[in-house]
Amino acid sequence: MRRVADHLDIPELERRFRTCPDAVEARHVQVIWLLAQGHTVGATSEVTAFGTRWIEQLLERYNASGPDALANGRRRNGLKPSLLTAEVLEVVRLRLADPPPDGGLWSSRKVADVIAAHLGLERVLPQRGWEALKALGWSLQRPRPRNPKSATAEEAQAFKKLADAVAEEAAAHPGVAVEVFCTDEHRLGLKPVLRSVWAPKGQRPTALGHHRFLWLYVTAFVGPATGETVWYLTDTVSKPLFADLLDAFAKAIGAGPDKRVVLLLDNAGWHTLPNLVVPAGLRLVYLPPYSPELQPAETLWTLVDEPIVNTFVPNLDRLINTITERCTNLTTRQPEISSRTNFAWWPANRVPS
Structure with missing residues (x-):
């Protein structure tokens, strides 16, 4: 028979055992209650399913520190540490x-x-x-690269030229539809495009790659409000070539006297005036400098890249064929394109009343 300190009498131990709201603490009290009645450690173990060593530890704690030593020490697990006060x-x-x-x-x-x-x-x-x-709401993050000459957050937030241009076109051409598009280029080549992909755990994917410096340029014209896209593949970029692309785009969507198109684009050298021939029906609006986050077309490139991600492309002809098929497929996925590109601040198309 083990000695049980007289911190509490047997009736009080029984009361605490039967009324304790915490199940773990109640069983700890039950151990002391049984031992105080004269039960052996072995018999107490059979009743409570506790190991004899744990019963002995509970008894030692109770004898040394009283009833508080029987509390459920795990109740505070998962709580905010008390050290971190306001x-x-x-x-x-x-x-x-x-x-x-x-x-x-x-x-x-x-x-x-x-x-x-x-x-x-x-x-x-x-x-x-x-x-x-x-x-404090902090998390580990990799910074987004940003050009030191780019527009400030305040300048980007104040960017309203596009909406103003749409309103001006609608006012200047009553009864004529006004649609809003944007355009950007994406350079691909025979360098591997690597990206994280889902794979079975423990089976790390491999990607064959051979760096060769041959390039393909993908130019996308997209109407975020509808998801309509027009794609062109070229092997270079230049101002005369871009003028040809503008002309082809204007014809493809019917820009002219019966449809005005406001086109958002960046300040790349081959995009800018003067000496850039702009087709009738198109009005160019330029982004603040170095502000790709304001360009909806930037969101398309991850979709364009998918067929060649982690894939070895042997030659430029294969790349052209693959990307041509991909862009053709993307022209049919207007809801998905719109969901990516139709930013909250993007102006709506104007339909003549």
């Missing part, structure tokens, strides 16, 4: 505005050091630093 998180948030002391990059370890310094502790586990970052 005050501590605010200190971390303000400190993250500047680089860490070593001038490098912030990490869980360095954030934990900030917490330790604020609380006067010798050290804090890196896990607390990670939890602080998550609590």
Whole structure:
């Protein structure tokens, strides 16, 4: 018979066992209640299904620390650590505005050091630093490349020239439809196009590749409101060639006296005036400098690339045939194209009343 400290009498142990709301803690109390009645460790083990060693540990804890030692220690698992109070998180948030002391990059370890310094502790586990970052809504992200000459966020947000141009065309040509398109080029070649793909776990895909510097240019004209696309493949880019593409595009969609088309494009040298022949019925509107995120046509290239992703293309003829088939297929997928390109701020087409 094991000695049970008299922190609680037997009736009180029984009451706590039968009324405890936590099932694990109730069984811990049951162990002490049975031992206090004179049951052996072995008999208690048979009743509770606890191992004898665990029963002995519970008894040692109860004798040393009283009823609080019987609490379910796992109840706090998954809760926010008490170390990360609102005050501590605010200190971390303000400190993250500047680089860490070593001038490098912030990490869980360095954030934990900030917490330790604020609380006067010798050290804090890196896990607390990670939890602080998550609590502040931070995540590990790879920056999006951006040209230093690109438009500022304020300039990009204030970009309204396209909507203004549509309104002006509608006012200047009453009773005539006004449609809004955009255009961009995509350069492909015989260099491998690598992308993450789904594959069985433990079977890493391989992609054959042989770098050869032969190029194919894909020019897309897309109407985001409808998903209508017109595609051209060329082996180069130039201002005279782009003028020919504009002329072919205007004829393909019927731009002219009965349909005005506002066309959004970037400031590539072969896109710009002067010396660029613009067909009747087309009005060009240029994006802010170095702002590809405002170009809906940019979202098409991942679709165009799919047939050659992680695939060895032996020659340029094969590439041309593959991309021709792909672009032909994409012309039939207007709802999908529109869902990608019809940005929230994109102006609607004007239909004559």
